[in-house]
Amino acid sequence: MPLLAKQEGKWIGTYLHFSASGAKIDEHSSLVECVLSGNAADAFVQTNTYQWADGKSETLVMPAQWKKGELVWKNEPYSGKIWQADNATLLSHWHHTDQPGTYLYEVLHMTGSSKERSRTWTWFQAEKIFRRTIIQETRKA
Numbered sequence: 001m002p003l004l005a006k007q008e009g010k011w012i013g014t015y016l017h018f019s020a021s022g023a024k025i026d027e028h029s030s031l032v033e034c035v036l037s038g039n040a041a042d043a044f045v046q047t048n049t050y051q052w053a054d055g056k057s058e059t060l061v062m063p064a065q066w067k068k069g070e071l072v073w074k075n076e077p078y079s080g081k082i083w084q085a086d087n088a089t090l091l092s093h094w095h096h097t098d099q100p101g102t103y104l105y106e107v108l109h110m111t112g113s114s115k116e117r118s119r120t121w122t123w124f125q126a127e128k129i130f131r132r133t134i135i136q137e138t139r140k141a
Contacts, residue, residue: 004036004071004090008035010032010140011031011034011117013029013032014135015030015050018133020128031048032047032049033046042065044071046061046062047061048062062075077098077099078094088111088112089107089108089109089110090110091106091107091108093105093106099125102123102124104124105122116137116138118134118136119134119135121133
């Protein structure tokens with residue numbers, strides 16, 4: 001996946017979460033670090049650090065492995081896989097491991113300059129859309 005290699009580095013962004021009806025339900029900033037390695041056990045590691053205006057913070061470290069040509073995550077709180085759709089777009093499917101029946105699809109689109117990327121998540125619970133997340137990120141120099 002050539003586009004996956006372009007994800008390597010640090011990304012600063014904002015996550016906006018909306019209900020299925022379009023009401024904003026959450027907003028927070030993020031620092032996402034993506035690291036590729038030659039190690040089969042953690043071929044790709046993504047570390048997400050979230051920060052809310054009230055001072056709350058959360059960090060998730062998600063290593064992934066190559067399996068049958070796909071990059072696969074099996075971690076808490078997500079398990080899923082990612083694949084390349086075209087030269088600028090990655091698609092992924094995630095299950096929320098601590099919320100049975102909850103999953104999401106992600107579309108990640110990177111600009112031609114590889115300096116900005118946009119991510120959208122569509123969340124499902126009991127086979128119904130219940131949330132959408134819009135993420136705008138800029139590569140940290």
